[in-house]
Amino acid sequence: MTxxxxxxxxxxxxxxxxxxxVLGSLxxxxxxxxxxxxxxxxxxxxxxxxxxxxxxxxRHKALPDGRRQIVGYLIPGDLCDIHVFVLKRMDHxxxxxxxxxxxxxxxxxxxxxxxxxxxxxxxxxxxxxVDEATLREWLVNIGRRDPYARVAHLLCEMWLRMRAVGLAxxxxxxxxxxxxxxxxxxxxTPVTVxxxxxxxxxxxxxxxxxxxxxxxxxxxxxxxxxxxxDYLHRDQNLGSRR
Amino acid sequence: MTxxxxxxxxxxxxxxxxxxxVLGSLxxxxxxxxxxxxxxxxxxxxxxxxxxxxxxxxRHKALPDGRRQIVGYLIPGDLCDIHVFVLKRMDHxxxxxxxxxxxxxxxxxxxxxxxxxxxxxxxxxxxxxVDEATLREWLVNIGRRDPYARVAHLLCEMWLRMRAVGLAxxxxxxxxxxxxxxxxxxxxTPVTVxxxxxxxxxxxxxxxxxxxxxxxxxxxxxxxxxxxxDYLHRDQNLGSRR
DNA sequence: CGTCCTTTTGATCCGCGTCAAAGGGAGTGG
DNA sequence: CCACTCCCTTTGACGCGGATCAAAAGGACG
Numbered sequence: 001m002t003x004x005x006x007x008x009x010x011x012x013x014x015x016x017x018x019x020x021x022v023l024g025s026l027x028x029x030x031x032x033x034x035x036x037x038x039x040x041x042x043x044x045x046x047x048x049x050x051x052x053x054x055x056x057x058x059r060h061k062a063l064p065d066g067r068r069q070i071v072g073y074l075i076p077g078d079l080c081d082i083h084v085f086v087l088k089r090m091d092h093x094x095x096x097x098x099x100x101x102x103x104x105x106x107x108x109x110x111x112x113x114x115x116x117x118x119x120x121x122x123x124x125x126x127x128x129x130v131d132e133a134t135l136r137e138w139l140v141n142i143g144r145r146d147p148y149a150r151v152a153h154l155l156c157e158m159w160l161r162m163r164a165v166g167l168a169x170x171x172x173x174x175x176x177x178x179x180x181x182x183x184x185x186x187x188x189t190p191v192t193v194x195x196x197x198x199x200x201x202x203x204x205x206x207x208x209x210x211x212x213x214x215x216x217x218x219x220x221x222x223x224x225x226x227x228x229x230d231y232l233h234r235d236q237n238l239g240s241r242r
Numbered sequence: 243m244t245x246x247x248x249x250x251x252x253x254x255x256x257x258x259x260x261x262x263x264v265l266g267s268l269x270x271x272x273x274x275x276x277x278x279x280x281x282x283x284x285x286x287x288x289x290x291x292x293x294x295x296x297x298x299x300x301r302h303k304a305l306p307d308g309r310r311q312i313v314g315y316l317i318p319g320d321l322c323d324i325h326v327f328v329l330k331r332m333d334h335x336x337x338x339x340x341x342x343x344x345x346x347x348x349x350x351x352x353x354x355x356x357x358x359x360x361x362x363x364x365x366x367x368x369x370x371x372v373d374e375a376t377l378r379e380w381l382v383n384i385g386r387r388d389p390y391a392r393v394a395h396l397l398c399e400m401w402l403r404m405r406a407v408g409l410a411x412x413x414x415x416x417x418x419x420x421x422x423x424x425x426x427x428x429x430x431t432p433v434t435v436x437x438x439x440x441x442x443x444x445x446x447x448x449x450x451x452x453x454x455x456x457x458x459x460x461x462x463x464x465x466x467x468x469x470x471x472d473y474l475h476r477d478q479n480l481g482s483r484r
Numbered sequence: 485c486g487t488c489c490t491t492t493t494g495a496t497c498c499g500c501g502t503c504a505a506a507g508g509g510a511g512t513g514g
Numbered sequence: 515c516c517a518c519t520c521c522c523t524t525t526g527a528c529g530c531g532g533a534t535c536a537a538a539a540g541g542a543c544g
Contacts, residue, residue, distance in 0.1 A: 069382040083371045091375045091473040129325045133333045135377035140311040142384045143429035187385035231333045
């Protein structure tokens with residue numbers, strides 16, 4: 001299997017052979033963690049960069065009353081905390097949705113990588129900016145769409161993201177999210193999420209059980225959720241992928 | 243008056259004299275635009291970087307039914323579109339809330355600036371990451387807080403941001419937002435915003451009329467909105483600000 | 485077999501959206 | 515200088531969607 005980081009960055013902007021090689025042999029120690037573990041806590045100051053190699057994670061912020069808002073998902077190939085180079089402190093926590101394997105990269109290694117490989121630096125910047133664009137789209141989702149469209153929109157996005165890194169066989173993908181977590185993402189209660197999912201199933205748009213999501217009717221799902229993939233900024237000049 | 247860009251970046255991370263000087267004499271052409279103008283449209287590919295020198299602007303995304311979600315505010319010193327270097331296309335539009343003066347900076351100038359002045363580059367990265375952190379906090383705001391806290395939270399944030407660039411005399415600041423725009427920001431109708439504002443006034447937390455906001459009780463307002471300024475990442479090692 | 489978590493279903497209730505209209509202030513034109 | 519328009523704010527009434535509460539059902543696991 002290719003390094004998932006290579007696979008991700010290549011999906012954003014072209015890399016050279018040298019870049020691929022350097023990324024492939026990036027010195028890092030790998031560790032495994034269990035589903036439910038908190039990988040990085042709010043306010044923390046990580047000294048290494050965490051690369052998610054396998055599994056799912058999510059970013060979240062806690063409220064004083066114990067509720068929380070999920071503010072992002074990470075899938076294989078995603079870096080958890082490049083920003084701490086600059087910002088020093090986390091402003092949110094990071095937890096695992098599934099058992100996961102994590103690569104730990106020394107800060108200096110990462111800095112060297114960026115300094116000496118401009119195309120990699122550019123791809124990382126790209127990735128950060130896409131994350132930002134995604135947050136804007138989530139804001140639209142929560143702020144202005146009804147529950148039905150909100151959930152449908154999130155499912156579309158996760159499907160496209162998983163497909164972009166080769167983790168969605170056609171229209172099937174693992175989606176290790178409980179309905180509570182879906183709700184914490186789109187600002188709904190689990191009860192409402194459940195009813196929305198049933199409607200999506202009834203309308204033959206999706207199938208979802210045992211953590212496996214199947215997109216039955218992609219155009220229908222996208223239309224239902226006012227989905228426009230532009231915000232994911234998959235590069236036009238990459239041409240057809242692979 | 244100091245260049246507002248200098249003032250902003252200095253508030254994030256230390257600059258050298260040289261940096262300040264370069265920023266102060268940054269070649270740009272200035273133009274003025276009227277309140278309500280759309281400065282950059284969705285999907286556009288700007289060829290110059292826009293610097294907001296005076297006035298207010300906002301980022302927004304439109305929905306098919308004509309409604310919109312505001313996804314960010316810009317105040318003097320903010321750059322509107324550095325990301326287009328990398329992403330090429332806007333995924334949202336940018337409009338003016340007030341008459342404004344804009345600095346237009348050539349792409350090459352900007353690239354040179356970043357290449358040759360690492361501290362400036364770092365400050366710009368910082369700024370981007372704070373924008374991202376702000377989006378995450380907005381997500382919490384819309385997703386999980388009640389209308390009262392939502393509006394209060396936004397007012398706190400705008401106050402701190404304006405103060406950070408020297409545009410809030412003590413607890414007074416211009417806030418050229420209609421109640422409709424406040425609603426489009428926090429996912430509420432103007433009617434609800436109006437009722438929330440009345441409650442905030444009744445409880446002696448704020449004053450707001452004729453586009454002037456006064457914070458009467460800062461601790462009270464922050465408590466009401468569960469406000470924690472950490473996400474703004476004002477640098478600790480800057481020490482007491484001027 | 486019992487415990488725990490997640491999903492599902494049903495019933496109730498109220499907050500906020502919606503609709504409607506009045507009031508106020510600023511700007512414009514006769 | 516007044517009349518008119520336009521936009522924003524304010525107020526009131528109503529109805530519904532989604533939160534809340536509660537409990538049952540289904541699986542996974544020890």
